Amino acid sequence: MRQLTRIIRNTALLAVAAIVVLAGVLLLNAFTHGSRQIQVSAVPRVPIDQQAAAARLSEAIPFKTISNFLNPEQDAEALHGLQAHIAKSFPAFHAAAKREVVGGYSLLYTWEGSDAKALPIALLAHQDVVPIAPGTEKDWQQPPFDGAISEGFIWGRGSWDDKGNLYSMLEAAEQMAGSGFRPKRTIYFAFGHDEEVAGQRGAKAIAATLASRGVRLDFVLDEGLLITDGIVKGLDKPAALIGVAEKGYATLVLTAHATPGHSSMPPRDTAIGMMSAALARLEDHRLPMQIRGTVSEMFATLAPEMSGFNRVVLSNLWLFKPLLLREFEKSGPTEATVRTTTALTIFNAGDKDNVLPGNAAATVNFRLIPGDTQASVTDHVRSTVNNGRISVEPFPGNTDPPPVTGTSSQSFRTLNRTIREIFPDVVVAPGLMVAATDSRHYAEIADNIFRFSPVRANSDDLKRFHGTNERLSIDGYADMIRFYRRLIENTAG
Ligand SMILES: [Zn+2]
Numbered sequence: 001m002r003q004l005t006r007i008i009r010n011t012a013l014l015a016v017a018a019i020v021v022l023a024g025v026l027l028l029n030a031f032t033h034g035s036r037q038i039q040v041s042a043v044p045r046v047p048i049d050q051q052a053a054a055a056r057l058s059e060a061i062p063f064k065t066i067s068n069f070l071n072p073e074q075d076a077e078a079l080h081g082l083q084a085h086i087a088k089s090f091p092a093f094h095a096a097a098k099r100e101v102v103g104g105y106s107l108l109y110t111w112e113g114s115d116a117k118a119l120p121i122a123l124l125a126h127q128d129v130v131p132i133a134p135g136t137e138k139d140w141q142q143p144p145f146d147g148a149i150s151e152g153f154i155w156g157r158g159s160w161d162d163k164g165n166l167y168s169m170l171e172a173a174e175q176m177a178g179s180g181f182r183p184k185r186t187i188y189f190a191f192g193h194d195e196e197v198a199g200q201r202g203a204k205a206i207a208a209t210l211a212s213r214g215v216r217l218d219f220v221l222d223e224g225l226l227i228t229d230g231i232v233k234g235l236d237k238p239a240a241l242i243g244v245a246e247k248g249y250a251t252l253v254l255t256a257h258a259t260p261g262h263s264s265m266p267p268r269d270t271a272i273g274m275m276s277a278a279l280a281r282l283e284d285h286r287l288p289m290q291i292r293g294t295v296s297e298m299f300a301t302l303a304p305e306m307s308g309f310n311r312v313v314l315s316n317l318w319l320f321k322p323l324l325l326r327e328f329e330k331s332g333p334t335e336a337t338v339r340t341t342t343a344l345t346i347f348n349a350g351d352k353d354n355v356l357p358g359n360a361a362a363t364v365n366f367r368l369i370p371g372d373t374q375a376s377v378t379d380h381v382r383s384t385v386n387n388g389r390i391s392v393e394p395f396p397g398n399t400d401p402p403p404v405t406g407t408s409s410q411s412f413r414t415l416n417r418t419i420r421e422i423f424p425d426v427v428v429a430p431g432l433m434v435a436a437t438d439s440r441h442y443a444e445i446a447d448n449i450f451r452f453s454p455v456r457a458n459s460d461d462l463k464r465f466h467g468t469n470e471r472l473s474i475d476g477y478a479d480m481i482r483f484y485r486r487l488i489e490n491t492a493g
Pocket of ligand 1: 126195223
């Protein structure tokens with residue numbers, strides 16, 4: 001009996017000791033990793049004529065540059081109008097830079113640098129916008145294509161995505177060119193006209209033009225991740241995420257082949273039945289969630305800036321990874337950062353109630369996290385479906401995730417520093433861009449690709465992106481101009 005008591009006591013002591021050690025390890029991991037934020041001194045805030053700048057951007061909104069994949073000429077007139085407005089609005093820049101039209105409607109400006117040996121850089125934005133979802137026009141507080149200025153905001157489709165970036169880049173360049181600045185290295189301003197429909201005619205053509213001239217870019221900066229406030233759990237400060245990685249895109253068409261026939265004597269395997277089973281299996285066996293590469297670097301960068309339990313969790317992924325992933329799986333946006341997503345988007349089969357169709361077809365769209373490829377996803381689909389009578393074919397235009405940009409380069413550090421100079425209250429971290437941008441077309445000619453928009457957004461703002469009541473604050477717009485100006489100074493001054 002006494003021996004049993006001793007065993008129980010020793011076991012209890014051991015358990016307590018294990019808990020103490022574990023707590024010690026967790027806290028040690030959480031609180032010994034210092035901040036990775038670079039220290040910068042504040043720069044003087046350049047004066048901006050906010051009202052005049054806002055007015056110019058607001059005048060760009062009424063040009064309905066809604067791109068259409070099947071009908072590229074649909075917005076030709078609007079693009080011409082927008083381009084005339086751009087030329088009129090920024091005369092000093094137009095005097096300093098060479099302007100070319102590429103791919104019919106895309107714009108490529110070359111602001112020649114004084115040092116021919118320095119690698120050029122490229123600032124990207126797009127002229128086109130997405131349409132207004134039918135039926136939502138009445139929900140807009142200001143008409144979507146009026147370009148109203150009200151309550152401290154510029155309202156309308158494109159004010160944020162992406163005419164805001166395009167015009168603020170040019171405002172910065174105009175100011176600088178007007179005061180006699182000449183860049184040391186060449187700066188390209190590349191403005192595609194069909195980003196919202198894959199950029200095949202615009203960005204792709206510009207990148208091909210530069211490649212044909214033997215241009216090699218130090219970096220490309222395109223629209224992308226934002227400065228989000230109150231969105232990263234456990235982080236009190238706003239987070240500026242620089243997209244150093246982007247997901248790939250793969251659409252696969254599955255076709256089930258069966259014998260067509262009369263519905264009075266159905267066989268065991270019908271086209272619709274086989275396809276339904278295959279799609280159910282694909283949804284049940286989604287690709288695994290992973291924390292690796294950019295996403296794990298993002299966590300490691302954000303963790304030291306956090307407080308409380310979230311900091312302990314993010315600093316101890318060796319233990320809490322399953323918990324974190326379960327949490328991430330609960331919402332679409334967070335799940336998309338840790339997994340190659342599976343989305344069933346089109347289903348077609350049958351056209352008569354008493355006839356068995358000879359085939360059934362379904363389209364499945366995957367967004368690939370870096371590390372996955374079109375080939376690996378196709379293998380996953382074939383082995384999951386596991387049915388020789390179902391063929392799997394890729395859609396044209398699929399792309400693997402572009403190469404991940406490293407965070408140890410000089411240009412990453414310069415971009416990081418510039419963000420903290422203009423937005424001193426934010427935490428900067430690398431991040432994964434879940435949507436596709438024009439920048440992927442530059443992968444062949446750029447050493448570094450960054451996807452970042454110097455725009456502050458909270459969760460209410462995020463709904464406006466491609467949505468209803470898109471708008472941009474005038475104060476925020478002035479900071480965007482300051483940001484691009486400072487970036488040009490820091491990289492080409
Ligand atoms: Zn955009």
